[in-house]
Amino acid sequence: MPDTLTNAKAERVRSVRALAQRSVRARQGLFLAEGPQAVREAVRWRPDLVRDLYVTDEAAQRHTDMVAAATDAGLNPQLVTGEVLAAMADAQTPQGLLAVCRVPVADLDVVLAAGPRVVGVLAHVRDPGNAGTVIRAADAAGADAVVVSDGSVDPYAPKVVRSTAGSLFHLPVVSGMPVPGIVERLRAAGLTVLAADGAGDRTVDEADLAGPHAWLFGNEAWGLTAEDRALADEVVRVPIHGRAESLNLAMAATVCLYASARQRTGSAERATGP
Known part of the structure; x- marks a missing residue:
């Protein structure tokens, strides 16, 4: 994994948090999937939609199978501190995992x-x-x-x-x-x-x-x-x-x-x- 992201005020963190806004999602074609359940299903069923995957060290140790599945799918999980994840997430109590996903084309x-x-x-x-x-x-x-x-x-x-x-x-x-x-x-x-x-x-x-x-x-x-x-x-x-x-x-x-x-x-x- 890349080095742990520790700066909660980084531009990358702000850009992820901005996806809580509808106008930003519409403009960028991206959305947030938060928590183990949503991230697990994204990695298992639609890894092609996952652009970035963020995980705290504690969550990486708790969900080793998911991290391994993400790696096998060609994703590169980024370690972040709990403070950084909280700054990215929309949920009041983040659960250590967050994925930035592409909005699927559904016709x-x-x-x-x-x-x-x-x-x-x-x-x-x-x-x-x-x-x-x-x-x-x-x-x-x-x-x-x-x-x-x-x-x-x-x-x-x-x-x-x-x-x-x-x-x-x-x-x-x-x-x-x-x-x-x-x-x-x-x-x-x-x-x-x-x-x-x-x-x-x-x-x-x-x-x-x-x-x-x-x-x-x-x-x-x-x-x-x-x-x-x-x-x-x-x-x-x-x-x-x-x-x-x-x-x-x-x-x-x-x-x-x-x-x-x-x-x-x-x-x-x-x-x-x-």
């Missing part, structure tokens, strides 16, 4: 050409934790991609990246398109568009999720606008069996995405059964 045409079965769409979602958790849930449920509309939080903002727990490196995340354009492209590719909203006539358990489809998830405060709901082929609700008024966005999205996974798995089992 909706490429996603649709691959014949996706399930796509999650975030419409005007502003909360970083919710957005990141939905991306993580989509990954866990086996969705093929997530599309983030314009007017939403940047999926490469530090808090979003941390909330994905590395899932950002597992599936395509397309961003920046208006909701009507997203829906039009999805429908043209043969996907049914389902709006997840409490006004739905059918529940997720009653909806037909066997074919290719996309879930449209709305803002955490006001949900989907009437205009966005009208774009969907059907409005589907998550049933509330107790006294809770509703579920938050991330929880409702997880329920919907796993309902898709259950029906898809069941269809596959029936198709291959005796």
